[in-house]
Amino acid sequence: MKGMKYVSLVAVALLLAGCSKPVLDWRNADLSNGKIFEGGANEPFDGLVTGVPHNQIEQHLGPIRRILQNLDTNQPTKMTMLLGNLDYICDVDVEDGLVGSSFTCRYPRSEVVAYEGHRTNGGLDGETVFHTRKGNPGVLLTMKDGKVNGPIKIYYADNPEQLSYEATAVNSALEGEARSYYPSGKVKVKSIFKGSAPEGLWEAYWEENGAISERILYSAGKIESASYYLQDGKEYMQESEMRELHRSIFASDDFVLTPKQAVLLEEAEQRTGAIRPVGPSIRDARYQEEQERIRADKIARGLDPNCWVCDGSDKR
Numbered sequence: 187m188k189g190m191k192y193v194s195l196v197a198v199a200l201l202l203a204g205c206s207k208p209v210l211d212w213r214n215a216d217l218s219n220g221k222i223f224e225g226g227a228n229e230p231f232d233g234l235v236t237g238v239p240h241n242q243i244e245q246h247l248g249p250i251r252r253i254l255q256n257l258d259t260n261q262p263t264k265m266t267m268l269l270g271n272l273d274y275i276c277d278v279d280v281e282d283g284l285v286g287s288s289f290t291c292r293y294p295r296s297e298v299v300a301y302e303g304h305r306t307n308g309g310l311d312g313e314t315v316f317h318t319r320k321g322n323p324g325v326l327l328t329m330k331d332g333k334v335n336g337p338i339k340i341y342y343a344d345n346p347e348q349l350s351y352e353a354t355a356v357n358s359a360l361e362g363e364a365r366s367y368y369p370s371g372k373v374k375v376k377s378i379f380k381g382s383a384p385e386g387l388w389e390a391y392w393e394e395n396g397a398i399s400e401r402i403l404y405s406a407g408k409i410e411s412a413s414y415y416l417q418d419g420k421e422y423m424q425e426s427e428m429r430e431l432h433r434s435i436f437a438s439d440d441f442v443l444t445p446k447q448a449v450l451l452e453e454a455e456q457r458t459g460a461i462r463p464v465g466p467s468i469r470d471a472r473y474q475e476e477q478e479r480i481r482a483d484k485i486a487r488g489l490d491p492n493c494w495v496c497d498g499s500d501k502r
Contacts, residue, residue, distance in 0.1 A: 207232075207233040207234045207279075208231070208232065208233030208234070209233060209234045209235075209236060210222075210224050210231055210233060210234070210235045210236070210280075211235075211236055211237055212235055212236065212237040212238045212239070212242075213237065215231070215235060220283075220284075221282070221283030221284060222235060222280050222283045222284070223283060230282050230283025230284075231280050231283055232280060232281060232282060232283075233279075233280060234277055234278070234279060234280070235277070235278050235280050236277045237275055237276075237277075238275070238276045238277070238278045238289075239274075239275065239276075240272055240273065240274035240275070240276055240291055241272075243276060243278060243285055243289065244272070246285045246305060246309070247303070247305060247309050247310040247332065248308065248309025248310055248329075248331070248332020248333065249309075249332065249358075250272075250309070250310050250332075251266070251272060253327070253334060253358060254266050254269065254272070254316075254325070257325065257338070257340065257351075258351060258366075259340055259350060259351065260340065260350040260351045260366040260367070260374070261342065261343060261350055263343065265324070265325060265340070268318055268324050268325075268343050269300065269316050269317075269318065269324050269325070270293055270300065270318075270319055272300075273293075273294060274291035274292060274293060274294070274300045275291065275292055275293075275294055276289050276290065276291040276292070277289060277290050277291075285305070287304055287305060287306070288302075288303065288304050288305075289302075289303050289305075290302045290303075291303065293319050296319070298317065298319060298320070298321045299317060299321070300316060300317055301314055301315060301316045301317060302314075302315075306331050306332075307331075308330075308331025308332045308333075309329070309331055309332020309333070310327075310329045310332055311329050311330060311331060311332075312328075312329060313326065313327075313328050313329075313336075314326070314327050314328075314329055318343055318346075322341065322343070322346035323341050323346055324340070324341060324343065325338070325339065325340045325341070326338070326339040326340075328355075333355075333357050333358040334355040334357075334358045335355060335356060335357060335358075336354065336355065337352065337353075337354055338351075338352060338353045338354065338355055339351075339352050340352070342369055344369075345369055348367065348369060348371055349367050349371075350366065350367055350369075351364070351365070351366045351367070352364065352365055353365075353379070359379075359381045359382040360379035360381075360382045361379055361380065361381070362378065362379065363376065363377070363378055364376075364377045364378070364379060365377070368393045370393060372391070372393050372396060373391055373396075374390065374391060374393070375388065375389070375390045375391070376388065376389045376390075378404075383404075383406060383407035384402075384404035384407050385404050385405070385406070385407070386403070386404060387401065387402070387403050387404075388400070388401070388402045388403075388404065389401055392417050394417060395417055397415065397417055397418075397419060398415055398419075399414065399415055399417075400412070400413070400414050400415070401413045401415075412427075421450065422450065422453060422454065422457075423447075423450040423451060423453065423454040424454075425454065425458055425460075427454075428451060428454040428455065428458065428460060429460075431443070431447065431451055432460070432462065432463050435462065435463055435464070435465060436463040436464070436465065436466075437465075437466075438465065438466070439465040439466055439467045441465070
């Protein structure tokens, strides 16, 4: 029985050895005509190549770096920085000298897996989770042939259990509703996209009580209207809008405030201490009044009112 058991173990070991892939360290690999060869070999390599810099395989993944760069993390740090600027070392399946369908990338000098990837000829494919250097999930992308097609989920770097942003993409363009969250988990902004352009009604919320803080209506990426609210629900005007209205009042006599603008502008001026400007005709009338006052003063002092340099300072 012992002999039979020994023979069986040897058979299993040989079977497993026969199924394992050849392994090649990237330092011992040669590149020729876009294919990977073991140093000195005449045939392209088949097996697992270890220690491959991530930038050597990015060209086979589609525009993944640009996709990550364009993601809004709803955090102070950009996505690529949260993910170590994609500076990874990868173990890559190679078939006939070409990058195969699967690979695993880790942070340098670390066992922390940055992400496990699968690819097609079009690029990165399938649900892919990128991790931070601490091993926490940073972003989940649903990929199809190198493009984002499906859910996007971004997590807070210092609170990986909490989403910071979620959206849906079609052919790498944001489509439909998206949401960003406060670190507490409360909704921060509800937004809508069409082809990555803002569309429809966006709403932002105060974290303290969940009341609406902003309502912005978009059409084809442009703001149609915007309203801002205090925590008690009272609408107010932002300083930037106040300054814009001041510029319009200053530039034209034909500009007229709406009743709503008049109320909100007055409150904003009182709140900020700003002084409302006047239009061109009022400024001109005030200028003429001042000139008439100066003229009358000269006459009263016995000076030539038409001499604009004669102010009496030369008289002793």
